[in-house]
Amino acid sequence: MSRVCDLSGTRANNGMAxxxxxxxTKKLQQANLQQRKLWWEEGKKWIKVRVTTxxxxTIQKKGLNSYAKAMGIDLSKV
Structure with missing residues (x-):
């Protein structure tokens, strides 16, 4: 399983130690990914996603549906 955010697509960053x-020396700065179950109000169901903090x-501020719409994500396929 790759370390990529399901909603924003955030990946690891190349950096230097x-x-x-x-x-x-080269090092990878990994994204702070968390496994969460989020309530999708329009679909009336929980969706299990791996998202960055x-x-x-942003989802707490804007809401899951408006964030997904802004990012062009179909939540029924997640």
Missing amino acids: VSHSHIR RTLK
Whole structure:
């Protein structure tokens, strides 16, 4: 299973780990993914999704249906 947000599509970010002596090595900064069951009001059912915490905050503010509509996601297929 890949570490990708089901709703926003957020993936890992390439970055550098910098030591005290300024030696740089590559590292991956993973997205903060959480498994959640969200209530979909229009569909009258729970949907199980893997979302980032940033997306969860946006869903709490805007609502699941309006967020999915803005992102062009069909919740009946999730």
